[in-house]
Amino acid sequence: MIIEDFMSEVGETSIREKLAACLKSNPKTLPCMFFYDQDGSELFEKITKLEEYYPPKIEIPLLRSTARKFNGELKDCDIVELGSGDCSKISVFLDEVPEESRQTIVYYPVDVSREAIEKSGRILRKKYPEMGLHGINADFLEHIENIRGKRKRLFCFFGSTIGNLTEAKAMEFLKNLNSVMNKKDRLLLGMDMVKDIDVIERAYNDSQGITARFNKNILKVTNSHLGTDFNPDDFEHVAFFNKEYSRIEMHLRAKRDLEVTSALLKESVILKKGETIHTENSHKYTPGHIRKMADAAGLFLENIYTDEKKWFSIAEMVKR
Structure with a gap:
């Protein structure tokens, strides 16, 4: 499999500068892309199998039914998956595509992790030997062009x-x-929907504490890049629904006053007891939100595929 590499342009210096700036901000943050080293990826895979974590249980059947509706349109098509990660979801989608169509498809996984692209490429090559593969090692937010x-x-x-x-x-x-889509190109966009707040908050505060371990793992990744001496045991996992912004927020809250140091930083990172580092948002949407986003982006909202409870949706948008 060919893999185009755009991440080498970023470099470790840029990553360190980004992390340092986030820790100097008020409030302090850490970008959620840094959850996903090998340990983080394995923990997230465990999260997807938790009883409380509902999104995959709804999205997977939706992917199957949506793929069937696209059968006639996928011949001689390039499928570009943004933030592809592992290949579990695209595999569900491709399983519903006839082999004669897959023979004409080229699949482009786009991910910041070259290892993830290589691993998924090996799996997909075995599963669909008739299909073309072309990896793109990139941050789709920075390298979309x-x-x-x-x-x-x-x-x-x-x-x-x-x-x-x-x-x-x-x-x-x-x-x-x-801006990079051609006329009649399509987008399938997974979107978690607004629902009972208890259901949402339980999904990010599981009884086994796996989400807490996943959240704290970002400190280990930060240490590896920035040379900091964060101790995950000095923090507690906090996740709650912010009604004003219609989103789950994940934070790490300091259990005591902390001074975090690094030879790469001019100043220590100071945290007071109770102060948090904001690690992730997960917005929840309504059909009105989806229509507004499509209109503002200049895309035509063709369909919203959803489950019976309307807990999760796949929006289909088309380049006008």
Whole structure:
């Protein structure tokens, strides 16, 4: 499999500068992309299997039914999956595509982790030897202009990953994606919907504490890049629904006053007891939100596929 590499342009210096700036901000933050080293990826895989974590249980059947509706449109098509991670979701989708159509498809996984692309490539090569593969090692928020193509394309952005972005960032992303889409290119966008707050909060505060371990793992990743001496045991996992912004917020709250140091930082990172580091947002949407986003990005909202409870949706948007 060919893998185009755009992450080498970023470099470790840029990563360190980004992390240092986030820890100097008020309030302090850490970008959620840094959850996913090997341990973080394994923990997230465990999260997806938890009883409390509902999104995959609804999204997977939706992917199957949606793929069946696309059967006639996928011949001679490039499928571009943004933030592809492992290949579990695209595999569910491709299982519903006839082999004669898969023979004409090229699949483009786009991810910041080259290891994830290589691993999924090996699995997909075995599973669908008739299908073309072309990896893109990139941050789709920063390198979207590098995702070019002349054939018709289906962009896939599953798992409600768009919910991790602020409203402004999500709109900027959709507008930038629109700028590289060709006429009649399509986007399938996974979106977690507004529902009972107890259901949402339980999904991010599981009884086994796996989400807490996942959240704290970002400190280990930060240490590896920035040389800091964060101790995850000095923090507690906090996740709650913010009604004003219609989102789950994940934080790490300091259990005591802390001074975190690094040879790479001019100043220590000071945290008071009770102060938090904001690690992730996960926005929840309504059909009105989805229509507003599509209109503002210049995309036509063709369908919203959802489950009986309307807990999760896959929005289909088309380049006008």
